Amino acid sequence: MTPILDVSDLTCQFAGVTAVDDLSFTVDRGQIKAVIGPNGAGKSTLFNMIAGVTRPTTGTISFDGSRIDALPTFRRARLGIARTFQNLQVFQEMTVLENVMVGAHTTGRAGTMSAIFATLRQQAEERDLTETAHALLTRFGLADKAQLKAGALSFGQMKVLELARALASDPSLLLLDEPAAGLPHGEADRMGEIIVDLNRNGMTVLLVEHNMRMVMSLSHDILVLNNGRRIAEGDADTVRQHPEVLAAYLGESEDA
Known part of the structure; x- marks a missing residue:
């Protein structure tokens, strides 16, 4: 192999x-x-x-x-290929959900114009990415923190969040x-x-x-x-x- x-x-x-x-x-x-x-x-x-x-x-x-x-x-x-970092790279002013969605966006296919004009394709893709992010937060016990700013998490939770973000790219x-x-x-x-x-x-x-x-x-x-x-x-x-x-x-x- x-x-x-x-x-x-x-x-x-x-x-x-x-x-x-x-x-x-x-x-x-x-x-x-x-x-x-x-x-x-x-x-x-x-x-x-x-x-x-x-x-x-x-x-x-x-x-x-x-x-x-x-x-x-x-x-x-x-x-x-996805990675986490030795020094945490969490976007602390974004929500926990948004942090994971950043990783999920690497799988997206809607172009810039679709995003600007919020086409049906772009809206459907955004729903899919949101569902993927929610599923990962549920898997790692962070679902109840989804709308919190990431900076409010404990250090250990931020470590798990960064891992979830990496996994969002499948x-x-x-x-x-x-x-x-x-x-x-x-x-x-x-x-x-x-x-x-x-x-x-x-x-x-x-x-x-x-x-x-x-x-x-x-x-x-x-x-x-x-x-x-x-x-x-x-x-x-x-x-x-x-x-x-x-x-x-x-x-x-x-x-x-």
């Missing part, structure tokens, strides 16, 4: 500093793959290159069998950049349950996360980066036993 994501010989340099160095890996369809490593390992740069925010210096990125490394972000989103690959960061133990566990449930329903997930308990419990495969290079890759047991990983990221003890 062709991997849904194929990263080959990827390098990214900024003013002579190499953030990602000759990196190759694949993500299989239906997989939860985690990317771990210390701050500065190149994880966010990798996500930005996959999403189209940053152009690679060299190397290729293929999605669903076709190269995408020269495509702009909106084209990649329409192909089926992606086939979900990039999650530290979804548990800043969450207390219980809410982090709930986020992990949401990710597992999404995966059970067919979603492919590429995950950057520092919460090792979450990574080890839900990932099918783990890629470990250091200074932009891969130092280990495999399932949780393989990564746990890798000497460089134990020394650099997980500590020497079995508890880690």
